[in-house]
Amino acid sequence: MDFSLSEEQKIVRESARKFAQEYLAAYAEEGEETGKWPYHIWNKMAELGYTGVIVPEEYGGGGMSYFNSILIMEEFARADDSFTTSYQVHNIICDMFNKLGTPEQKKTYLPMLASGEKMGAFALTEPNAGSDASGVQTRAELVNGEWVINGTKIFITNAGLDNSLGVVLMCVTGQRPDGRKEISSILVPKGTPGFIIGNKFRKVGWNIMDTRELSFEDCRVPESNLIGARGKGLANALHGLNLGRIDFGAIGTGVCQAALDYSLPYAKQRHQFGKPISSFQAVAFMLADMQVNTELARMATWKAVWLKDQGLPHDTEATMAKLVASEMAVRNVDMGFQIHGGYGFMKEYPISRLYRNVKILTIGEGTSEVCRIVISRALGC
Incomplete structure (x- = not known):
């Protein structure tokens, strides 16, 4: 069993440490005081390829291993855990599109996520559904080729940022044969009518992070915005x-x-x-x-x-x-x-x-x- 890092991994870690200490650590205290998301740092990350480290090269990403991404994540968190947690949500959405998206979804969304043009957000938690993910009540009904969505999500990260892609939403899309909820994942782009972004929460900490309540009132998106198979949410x-x-x-x-x-x-x-x-x-x-x-x-x-x-x-x-x-x-x-x-x-x-x-x-x-x-x-x- 070899616990040593390769030369490539050492370079990845050292480069991430240098960037994090120069940019993230330098802004951390100011960001916690003001609560302002540092778009200038995000744009610098994009220039250096950090916004798409686990996205395949064919979609403009770095094609790195998960291990390398974790080396980066640790160094970033060492400098500022609040910023880094927002970053990891973005990484999760990159990975979901890469692993679960259709070829067309990958072609459309992965390049903009990898380039940092857009940030990803994941909407699972609701006022009455936290640890019990199966308790989600937000519903999406398929009507004439569109998902009509109604419900509320809470404590959602990145959805309110200027460069947010929108949210990958967990919602009830029907009933399974055994009577349990059929839960699916659907992309709701920012700016979609009926997608209402609430005010940013005032928190004890992690103030750089943009955390909000989201509401959906007869929000309509195309049937093709389903991520992964129906019922596999x-x-x-x-x-x-x-x-x-x-x-x-x-x-x-x-x-x-x-x-x-x-x-x-x-x-x-x-x-x-x-x-x-x-x-x-x-x-x-x-x-x-x-x-x-x-x-x-x-x-x-x-x-x-x-x-x-x-x-x-x-x-x-x-x-x-x-x-x-x-x-x-x-x-x-x-x-x-x-x-x-x-x-x-x-x-x-x-x-x-x-x-x-x-x-x-x-x-x-x-x-x-x-x-x-x-x-x-x-x-x-």
Whole structure:
């Protein structure tokens, strides 16, 4: 078993780190204060090819492996987890079109997603359907070759941005023979009549991220906007969630590393009782635990993405990566905050931004509790 990175992978990671520190880290604090999406950074990413890393070259993308995309994701999150989470939603939509789209859909949408001209958004969550994806109530009825959509989605990322493509929508399209809901995925482009974008939510953290409620009132799109097979919406969502959970593994790892990056230098330069606080065992042990937690998160994520690249089953491993990385991120940020003491409570210190942001990692892409349900079921419980 070889855990070393190839020369290509080292270059990918180092290039992503350089870009992230120069652009994302530099804007992170300002972005959290203003809540303004940095279109200038997105455009720079597009110039460098980051907006289409997993899109095949024939559609203008980089054709990279999932593993390479995870190396990029971790470095981006190390600089700014809020921006990176918006980016990972875009990546999921790129992957859904590539894996599930018709040839015409791929030809139409993948180039504009890969180029960064448009950003992707995924609309699953509803006011009464979160962890229970089968509880969606938004409905789409096929009438004279058009889907007529009615319903509400909540906590949707990227849909309100100026360059948003629109949303890949999870909705009820009928009833299965067993009486259960038939759920499908349908693309609703931004600007479609009846597609109403609500105000941006005011959040505790992740303020750069554009998060909104969406409403659909007799919204009509062509029958051909169906993504994947009719009635396969939950399977499509699982496909997206598996990649999303691996992405969250990388984001959690990046946050783990960032907390250590901020805390170790601080502990070495902060003196109390005549010496650096890093020399006290209580602090040194916290830093040691932070390093262990970071490696745990990284290795769990690397295993899951390696399995995905090999085309092997990885549902459980993706869930474990997400669970471990998100919970280790919470632990690392909490310890980093403690190491900083009163200074950690000041916005001038970036550990405070991580503290405001980190808890949502245990909720998005499957709560920790849902992740444990998935893992325990894989054990036969």
